[in-house]
């Protein structure tokens with residue numbers, strides 16, 4: 001299926017700029033040619049979900065792309081993406097965060113990370129609940145040297161797949177509230193704490209109304225994905 005027309009893409013960019021949000025183009029299961037086409041229009045932030053797929057595409061594409069890993073990341077695969085990944089959105093355990101820091105140290109980098117918070121009512125989605133997210137922050141604050149090569153920039157979440165806009169909005173609002181609570185508690189005076197990653201093709205407008213700073217949009221840009 002074809003990628004979005006240039007006019008529509010530019011319109012979306014202008015709209016997001018007005019809202020003060022950045023666009024992450026989610027290119028999972030999409031070809032290098034499709035990514036390149038969007039790159040040629042100026043897009044630099046791309047999101048991928050699968051390590052193997054990212055490892056295949058990354059060497060074939062320009063080096064100034066910022067790759068956002070937005071899928072579920074297994075600890076044993078962190079080392080594969082540590083040399084080049086820009087932001088890891090799905091951090092949902094202390095052990096994963098520690099491994100990211102260890103692998104980043106090995107390649108002389110500091111990797112930006114987001115804590116994934118479970119805001120939907122669906123069982124299948126990954127992420128911490130609010131209490132667990134705060135516990136994680138407590139551990140990180142208590143042992144900063146164990147996490148010296150990661151920089152937590154904010155939170156990421158996915159709302160329920162629901163037609164009920166009020167429900168989706170309430171989930172995004174809860175994530176924004178937690179983002180501010182954690183910011184006040186652990187990141188005062190730290191301007192790098194600036195990412196609230198929420199909103200996808202079906203719900204990005206609601207997410208923006210609730211304060212999203214980064215929307216992760218796939219099918220709206222690249223067309224429907226093949227079912228796996």
Ligand SMILES: *Cc1c(COP(=O)(O)O)cnc(C)c1O
Nearest residue numbers: 026070200201202216217218219
């Ligand atoms: C696939 C995916 C997206 C993009 O989904 P679309 O509905 O195609 O916009 C966003 N975030 C995550 C975590 C995803 O896995």
